[in-house]
Each structure stands twice: as C-alpha cells, then as structure tokens.
Amino acid sequence: MKREKGVSLIETAVALAILAAISVSFLNGVATTSTARATADEQVCAKALAESIIEDIKKGPYLSSYTPTIPDEYPGYTANVTVENPVNDNIQQLTVTIHHHNHDALILETYKMKRTGN
Numbered sequence: 001m002k003r004e005k006g007v008s009l010i011e012t013a014v015a016l017a018i019l020a021a022i023s024v025s026f027l028n029g030v031a032t033t034s035t036a037r038a039t040a041d042e043q044v045c046a047k048a049l050a051e052s053i054i055e056d057i058k059k060g061p062y063l064s065s066y067t068p069t070i071p072d073e074y075p076g077y078t079a080n081v082t083v084e085n086p087v088n089d090n091i092q093q094l095t096v097t098i099h100h101h102n103h104d105a106l107i108l109e110t111y112k113m114k115r116t117g118n
Contacts, residue, residue, distance in 0.1 A: 042100055042105055043106060045074060045077070045100075045105075046077065046098040046100060046105035046106035047106055047108070049070070049071075049074050049098055050079070050098050050106055050108040053069075053079055053081065053096050054094065054096055054108065054110050056068075056069070057081065057094060057112065058110075062092075062112065062114045062115075064083065065083055067081070068080070068081050068096070076101050077098060077099065078098075078099045080096070080097045081096050081097075082094070082095040082097070089114070090113060090114040091111055091113050091114070092111065092112045092114075093110075093111055094109065094110050094112055095107065095108075095109050096109075096110075
C-alpha cells in the first residue's frame, strides 16, 4: 500500500486545540486590558470632577455646607461634599466623594480656610 502524504485528522485536531488555547489566552488579555482601561478612564474623570468641585468651593464663600454642581460632560457621575471643622470654625476639612453608576469612584480630601471678607 502506498503511503499518502497529507495531514491526518489527529494532527488537525491537535493544531486546532493549540490554536484555540492561544486564542483564549489572547482574548482574555484583551478583556483584561479593556477593563483596566475603563477603570483608569473612570478614575481620571472622577479626579478631574473632584478637583473642579474643590476649586469652585474654594473660590466661593465660607459656608457650613456645599452643594456640588456636576457639569453635563460627566454623565453618570454624582458627588457628595462632607464638611468637618476639625480644629475651629476658621478651617474646614472637605471630603469630596465621587460616585459613578452608584459605586465610589474617588474620595478626595482638602482644607478650606476662612479668610477675612469670606
């Protein structure tokens, strides 16, 4: 009997199994990278929003509470501002908590001092 040249069914199955394993690893890496990028984007947006809110508060008058304003370019984001007077009534500890789709995205703290005329 003459031996035929070509690829057997077993060789093809092994090659497909190796290709499938490599493909699954590649797709898993792509999914992980995509998730990491989305998380990083959320953190960057949350930090920019928190810094904007803090800047607005520091420019404004010295109050006992502050209501943050969320610009339209931050859909799905909400913010809370907590005010504490740790030392006296002339300094406030401000804690800005940014939420994105109902989970905490970022917490940023700063201080505001009462100046004459504020």
